[in-house]
Amino acid sequence: MTRTPDDPRLELLQGTLDMLVLRTLQWGPRHGHGIGQAIRRQSEELLKVETGSLYPALHRLVKRGWLKSEWGVSEANQRAKFYRLTPAGRAQLIREQDRWSQLVRAIGRIMNPAPAAEE
Amino acid sequence: MTRTPDDPRLELLQGTLDMLVLRTLQWGPRHGHGIGQAIRRQSEELLKVETGSLYPALHRLVKRGWLKSEWGVSEANQRAKFYRLTPAGRAQLIREQDRWSQLVRAIGRIMNPAPAAEE
Numbered sequence: 001m002t003r004t005p006d007d008p009r010l011e012l013l014q015g016t017l018d019m020l021v022l023r024t025l026q027w028g029p030r031h032g033h034g035i036g037q038a039i040r041r042q043s044e045e046l047l048k049v050e051t052g053s054l055y056p057a058l059h060r061l062v063k064r065g066w067l068k069s070e071w072g073v074s075e076a077n078q079r080a081k082f083y084r085l086t087p088a089g090r091a092q093l094i095r096e097q098d099r100w101s102q103l104v105r106a107i108g109r110i111m112n113p114a115p116a117a118e119e
Numbered sequence: 120m121t122r123t124p125d126d127p128r129l130e131l132l133q134g135t136l137d138m139l140v141l142r143t144l145q146w147g148p149r150h151g152h153g154i155g156q157a158i159r160r161q162s163e164e165l166l167k168v169e170t171g172s173l174y175p176a177l178h179r180l181v182k183r184g185w186l187k188s189e190w191g192v193s194e195a196n197q198r199a200k201f202y203r204l205t206p207a208g209r210a211q212l213i214r215e216q217d218r219w220s221q222l223v224r225a226i227g228r229i230m231n232p233a234p235a236a237e238e
Contacts, residue, residue: 020229042232046225097230104223106165110139111216113161 017049017057019096022066022089029084031074032058058083066092136168136176138215141185141208148203150193151177177202185211 024030024038035058036049061067066089074080085093143149143157154177155168180186185208193199204212 016226020226023229039229042229043225044228046221047229100226100230102165106162107135107139107219109163110142110158110161110166111219 016100017053018061019093019100020047020049021054021057021061022085022093022096025067025083025085025089026093029072029082031072031080031082033074033080035083061089064092065089135219136172137180138212138219139166139168140173140176140180141204141212141215144186144202144204144208145212148191148201150191150199150201152193152199154202180208183211184208 020039021035024035024042027038030038032054036051036054039047039049058067058069062069062083066086067083068086069081069083071079072082139158140154143154143161146157149157151173155170155173158166158168177186177188181188181202185205186202187205188200188202190198191201
């Protein structure tokens with residue numbers, strides 16, 4: 001992750017991008033550009049996915065068997081690679097979701113400890 | 120961040136370590152080893168900080184003026200470098216906390232969208 005303090009949008013934390021891509025495809029197959037747009041819109045423009053991060057992530061997810069890709073035609077009538085979630089990808093999404101919730105809770109315990117734990 | 124799926128403890132996401140270090144020092148000055156221990160204990164053993172990540176982070180935070188370090192004597196009666204938060208570090212902690220909350224909310228909008236936003 002690179003910090004861009006001047007840019008109000010947040011760079012995606014490394015390790016959460018895969019989860020967001022898998023989640024986005026739960027709503028149906030999409031092409032790469034559509035996945036990036038879905039993440040941006042759904043997060044109310046807070047998260048942006050750089051092309052340079054998105055395409056390597058898609059490639060990695062296909063290689064692991066979590067996504068399948070096939071050529072199709074986009075809404076702009078252009079040839080594009082569409083990605084869809086595989087059953088293994090759905091199982092992976094559940095694991096990533098658990099991991100993320102666990103991380104958020106663990107960090108929460110440090111950032112907002114129970115009053116008794118504070119000095 | 121490296122993934123260690125066999126290890127139940129979570130590797131710290133890049134970018135959150137600085138925030139956790141600053142937060143830990145809000146409870147008072149500590150030496151490096153004590154900071155790592157505080158993060159581990161406070162997160163109920165879920166977060167571990169590798170020495171190879173912690174010391175570069177401390178060095179970076181001192182360089183940016185967010186921490187000051189000074190030599191002292193540890194509870195084990197050993198000479199150790201103690202770190203404390205500077206006023207600039209306190210301000211930075213607030214910024215990092217805001218950023219983290221914003222990120223968690225943005226990811227939450229994708230992972231758990233309002234029912235109407237789902238297909």
